[in-house]
């Protein structure tokens with residue numbers, strides 16, 4: 644990434660952070676899914692299929708316009724594998740035209756010099772690739788050996804920020820792989836983060852002594868800002884729940900390929916309202932609702948967004964929220980009757 648582009652991105656991020664600290668009434672980050680299809684089939688993933696069609700560009704643009712009108716700061720395109728969408732460049736251009744930061748999450752398989760140059764031109768600002776292991780196995784082919792050539796292309800041609808995420812825990816066979824991946828990422832000039840994941844049965848178990856030591860080493864190699872924002876990972880690494888306020892459905896939005904707003908990729912169905920009908924009443928309700936899944940949540944980006952408001956606006960349980968809503972409706976009915 645060129646120095647001037649890096650400085651511009653940092654300045655834009657700083658202005659979005661100040662805006663988010665001053666006002667809590669707009670989304671900070673939205674993940675938008677332009678197609679569910681993926682070229683891979685990772686054993687742990689519930690976010691892909693092999694058959695669905697790309698969503699029409701005009702429909703995506705309308706969703707981006709709605710996100711911009713809600714005041715969203717950052718839109719990250721995710722999937723499935725979003726690089727399979729034939730109009731990805733136009734989608735990125737539209738995010739930039741509407742003044743939002745444009746990000747992309749990809750498995751890295753489709754990067755060629757020509758494709759990277761097109762993404763530069765479209766205005767992509769950051770990219771994240773997760774690499775699960777060094778050698779492909781039956782669970783994941785997001786592997787350093789397969790992707791190394793793509794990473795070299797990115798190092799040479801990308802004019803956007805590249806972050807490589809490695810993972811630890813959850814029965815990943817070789818914990819050393821996370822360190823190998825992180826070292827290679829820094830060698831190529833990328834930032835690096837590490838995700839701590841649940842055990843395969845979804846439970847929270849402490850990392851083994853070896854995993855903990857590798858986790859600390861990878862964190863040291865990584866982006867200092869991310870390490871500061873990811874305190875929750877220290878609790879998860881110890882197998883302990885972490886208390887925080889998840890603002891999904893408000894400050895963070897997950898918009899699926901059908902255009903429905905969900906809390907996140909792991910809690911699809913709540914609230915499940917079409918984005919075009921999403922109002923600030925929906926935003927306020929979700930902002931103020933305590934999420935039952937928060938103490939064991941490992942989703943880094945939603946935690947990071949949550950930090951902006953952790954110090955303000957305590958949340959209520961869904962039962963308290965429902966009771967308050969009923970009370971409000973009763974008062975409204977009485978006023979109407981009067």
Ligand code: SF4
Nearest residue numbers: 681683685688723750
């Ligand atoms: S590459 Fe990503 S979307 Fe595709 S199967 Fe693997 S984890 Fe899921």
Ligand code: SF4
Nearest residue numbers: 889906907936937940
């Ligand atoms: S706590 Fe985590 S899993 Fe639960 S809604 Fe928030 S982001 Fe999703």
